[in-house]
Amino acid sequence: MSNLIPIGARILVEQEKAEVKAIIVSDDLQTKKPRGVIKALGDSVHAPLAVDDIICFQELAGQEIKIGDETFLIIREQDVIAKIC
Numbered sequence: 001m002s003n004l005i006p007i008g009a010r011i012l013v014e015q016e017k018a019e020v021k022a023i024i025v026s027d028d029l030q031t032k033k034p035r036g037v038i039k040a041l042g043d044s045v046h047a048p049l050a051v052d053d054i055i056c057f058q059e060l061a062g063q064e065i066k067i068g069d070e071t072f073l074i075i076r077e078q079d080v081i082a083k084i085c
Contacts, residue, residue: 004067006042009077011049013057014039014070033081034059036073045077054084 006012013036033056038049049055062075 004065004072005040006074008042009044009046010042010074011038011045011055011077011080012040013037013055013062013073013075015073033057034061035084039072042077047077047080049080049083056081056084 004012015034015036035054035056038051038053038055040051041049057075058079058081061079062073065072065074
C-alpha cells in the first residue's frame with residue numbers, strides 16, 4: 001500500500017469482506033453493520049482509535065478508493081459506531 005494519509009477527521013479503512021452465512025431470511029433477522037480495520041488516521045481524529053483497530057461504521061459511509069489491487073474506504077470520524085476490542 002502506498003502512503004495514503006487521510007486529511008482532517010477522516011479514517012482510512014480496509015473493509016471486511018462480506019460473507020453469506022444463511023439462505024433463509026426471517027423477519028427478525030438483524031443486519032450486520034459494516035466493519036473494517038483502520039489503516040491510517042487523519043490529523044484531526046479525536047476518538048480513541050489507532051491503526052489496526054477493528055471498527056463498525058455506518059452503512060453507506062465513506063468514499064471508496066482503489067490503490068493497486070486493494071480497495072479502501074475513507075470515512076468520517078463521526079461515521080464510526082464502535083471499536084471492537
